Amino acid sequence: MYNETVIEHFTNPRNVGEIEDADGVGEVGSPQCGDIMKIFLKVEDNIIKDIKFKTFGCASAIASSSIMTEMVKGRTLEEALALTNKDVVDALGGLPPAKVHCSVLAEQAIRAAIEDYRSKKKEARNSG
Amino acid sequence: MEKRRVYVDNSATTPMHPQVLEEMMPYFIESFGNPSSIHFFGREARKAMDKARERVALGLGAKTEEIYFTGSGTEADNWAVKGVAFANKKKGNHIITTKIEHHAILHTCEYLERQGFEVTYLDVDEYGRVNPDDLERAINDRTILISVMFANNEIGTIQPVEEIGKIAKKRAVYFHTDAVQAMGNVDINVDKLGVDLLSISGHKIMGPKGIGALYVKKGTRIDNLIHGGAQERKRRSGTENVAAVVGMGKAVQLAVENLDQHVHKMTSLRDALINGIMERIPHVRLNGHPTQRLANNVNFSFEFVEGEALLLSLDMVGIAASSGSACTSGSLDPSHVLLAIGLSHETAHGSLRMSLGEINTREDIDYILDELPPIVERLRALSPLFKQCEGGKANV
Numbered sequence: 344m345y346n347e348t349v350i351e352h353f354t355n356p357r358n359v360g361e362i363e364d365a366d367g368v369g370e371v372g373s374p375q376c377g378d379i380m381k382i383f384l385k386v387e388d389n390i391i392k393d394i395k396f397k398t399f400g401c402a403s404a405i406a407s408s409s410i411m412t413e414m415v416k417g418r419t420l421e422e423a424l425a426l427t428n429k430d431v432v433d434a435l436g437g438l439p440p441a442k443v444h445c446s447v448l449a450e451q452a453i454r455a456a457i458e459d460y461r462s463k464k465k466e467a468r469n470s471g
Numbered sequence: 472m473e474k475r476r477v478y479v480d481n482s483a484t485t486p487m488h489p490q491v492l493e494e495m496m497p498y499f500i501e502s503f504g505n506p507s508s509i510h511f512f513g514r515e516a517r518k519a520m521d522k523a524r525e526r527v528a529l530g531l532g533a534k535t536e537e538i539y540f541t542g543s544g545t546e547a548d549n550w551a552v553k554g555v556a557f558a559n560k561k562k563g564n565h566i567i568t569t570k571i572e573h574h575a576i577l578h579t580c581e582y583l584e585r586q587g588f589e590v591t592y593l594d595v596d597e598y599g600r601v602n603p604d605d606l607e608r609a610i611n612d613r614t615i616l617i618s619v620m621f622a623n624n625e626i627g628t629i630q631p632v633e634e635i636g637k638i639a640k641k642r643a644v645y646f647h648t649d650a651v652q653a654m655g656n657v658d659i660n661v662d663k664l665g666v667d668l669l670s671i672s673g674h675k676i677m678g679p680k681g682i683g684a685l686y687v688k689k690g691t692r693i694d695n696l697i698h699g700g701a702q703e704r705k706r707r708s709g710t711e712n713v714a715a716v717v718g719m720g721k722a723v724q725l726a727v728e729n730l731d732q733h734v735h736k737m738t739s740l741r742d743a744l745i746n747g748i749m750e751r752i753p754h755v756r757l758n759g760h761p762t763q764r765l766a767n768n769v770n771f772s773f774e775f776v777e778g779e780a781l782l783l784s785l786d787m788v789g790i791a792a793s794s795g796s797a798c799t800s801g802s803l804d805p806s807h808v809l810l811a812i813g814l815s816h817e818t819a820h821g822s823l824r825m826s827l828g829e830i831n832t833r834e835d836i837d838y839i840l841d842e843l844p845p846i847v848e849r850l851r852a853l854s855p856l857f858k859q860c861e862g863g864k865a866n867v
Contacts, residue, residue, distance in 0.1 A: 356853065402780050
């Protein structure tokens with residue numbers, strides 16, 4: 344049902360964990376649907392310096408989170424925002440049709456984290 | 472070293488018993504006749520079918536003429552519900568069932584609702600048991616059928632079938648029970664239970680796939696589901712799957728003969744697995760009834776993890792189980808059974824069913840108890856839900 348890349352990322356997920364003093368945090372999904380993805384970012388000079396994730400969900404949700412973090416790490420925020428769920432599916436070498444929503448979650452998660460970073464930055468600027 | 476393979480999905484299907492296969496073998500090539508033919512070949516096949524029917528009847532405490540072979544347990548369920556509904560629609564249009572039935576019953580009832588029937592889906596308690604008082608209150612003067620499963624396929628909860636049988640008799644309503652999972656794990660006697668119709672399946676009891684049977688008490692008004700030739704005394708058409716019928720007969724015979732021994736063995740393995748998991752893994756919930764449950768059923772929810780990830784991880788170490796998670800069904804909702812016993816969505820998503828069978832050993836249980844805890848631990852370390860509850864009381 345899953346290809347080797349998906350299984351590999353599920354078995355050895357990259358960038359698992361949390362960042363205590365994250366610059367941006369994004370959480371998407373809901374327990375009702377059985378998928379929650381939480382992304383932590385460290386941003387320096389508009390570049391994603393570090394990224395960590397925690398995911399409650401099936402193997403494809405975990406694999407999608409893992410490969411997404413690899414794809415955006417070291418990239419500019421604009422490059423990360425341009426990432427689509429199709430990019431995630433392609434990088435994984437395909438997902439079963441019923442599992443494509445997991446890749447959508449990965450796309451939404453990184454966007455939510457970047458939005459959080461930007462709104463925090465704006466707040467800091469306004470208050471400072 | 473070859474990877475160890477442990478099969479704990481016996482409620483999905485079981486391997487055939489070698490004696491079942493042995494009895495079936497002559498009916499593919501050698502004794503291939505059509506039981507409806509009057510010549511020697513036909514008579515030989517007919518004789519084999521008669522013997523199988525006797526064995527099934529004996530196993531259920533029924534008369535041979537009350538046993539009808541079907542293509543599956545699902546067909547038996549469909550026939551019982553649709554057949555009684557359509558044959559008795561002049562008397563009434565109300566059917567009572569439960570929220571935790573197998574889809575063979577639930578989807579059939581939903582179909583009948585679209586045909587103008589009214590269906591009451593009874594709630595169950597936190598252990599998955601129907602309250603007989605609720606059932607009695609749901610009966611009205613248009614009620615024609617009650618269908619309550621004997622034992623649940625997911626959580627193994629056994630229903631108070633005998634009590635329901637008494638109510639049905641008192642109120643003169645037909646009573647059907649889906650005994651697909653109960654057969655072979657519980658003593659079944661149709662008279663004692665007071666059922667009018669009862670479904671069983673071959674492949675759940677070490678018989679072949681593609682064969683089931685419906686017990687229909689003499690005098691029950693029931694329409695045919697499948698129309699055609701005169702097979703099964705004009706009640707279920709289609710040339711009989713003789714080899715499978717023979718296999719089903721043998722499987723029922725063995726299941727009934729070995730019942731006590733089987734239940735003893737399963738109970739001991741089941742309890743070792745349940746206790747072992749509870750001792751080794753925190754934040755777990757045993758789904759189903761603590762005592763009124765099938766001897767071979769283990770169903771746990773592991774908080775903060777998702778069932779499909781759990782299944783896949785177990786599969787990687789050679790353990791075959793199943794889950795009520797949405798991700799294993801292709802839908803977005805987790806198991807209707809787990810939701811009906813009051814589990815939250817996230818707890819239902821983290822369910823794991825391990826159903827035991829004759830092929831399992833104490834070594835299998837020990838292997839599961841070695842492999843499962845680190846898998847749950849790894850997935851919890853990945854889960855954003857876990858940290859929030861760490862140290863605190865589990866949300867169970």
